[in-house]
Amino acid sequence: MTLAGNVSGPDHGTQSAWRRWCAWAYLGLLCLLALAIMLQVFFAGAAVLVDGRYWIVHRNLGHGLQYAILALMLIGLGAGLAWRIQGLGCLLWPLLMLQYVFLHLPLRFEMPILRALHAVNALLFFGIVLILIGQLWRVLRAPRGSTAQRGWR
Numbered sequence: 001m002t003l004a005g006n007v008s009g010p011d012h013g014t015q016s017a018w019r020r021w022c023a024w025a026y027l028g029l030l031c032l033l034a035l036a037i038m039l040q041v042f043f044a045g046a047a048v049l050v051d052g053r054y055w056i057v058h059r060n061l062g063h064g065l066q067y068a069i070l071a072l073m074l075i076g077l078g079a080g081l082a083w084r085i086q087g088l089g090c091l092l093w094p095l096l097m098l099q100y101v102f103l104h105l106p107l108r109f110e111m112p113i114l115r116a117l118h119a120v121n122a123l124l125f126f127g128i129v130l131i132l133i134g135q136l137w138r139v140l141r142a143p144r145g146s147t148a149q150r151g152w153r
Contacts, residue, residue, distance in 0.1 A: 020140075022079035026089075027136045029072050030129055033092075036065060037126045044119075062099065069093050081136070088132050095125045 047054035106114035
């Protein structure tokens with residue numbers, strides 16, 4: 001099995017190079033997501049402990065994560081990664097949408113303590129990003145033909 005999976009035909013090398021490039025881009029975007037989540041925590045802490053104006057930066061960065069996750073899902077399709085990796089990557093979208101639910105829905109039901117689930121969900125989100133980084137790193141760094149190469153379709 002090759003890195004690109006069972007691909008036949010004269011353009012096999014081109015497809016393999018494209019998929020490999022997409023997989024590295026996927027990994028790079030995951031690393032940027034991890035950094036963005038750490039910045040989110042930093043700005044939330046700064047808003048609570050230093051100056052409330054940092055909430056604006058926290059909110060805007062959170063909105064920007066939506067575009068990064070959409071790009072991640074599209075790049076994942078081009079990379080031809082295994083569905084277990086792509087499935088975890090796609091799980092980031094509903095987890096991000098839950099962030100909005102945890103912020104706004106508890107107020108409607110007069111249960112503001114449930115807003116704390118926003119922070120718990122962010123930890124889960126960060127954990128999944130780290131798991132994806134580890135899995136993809138193993139797949140990309142594994143020698144050809146090894147069992148770690150099963151991360152490719």
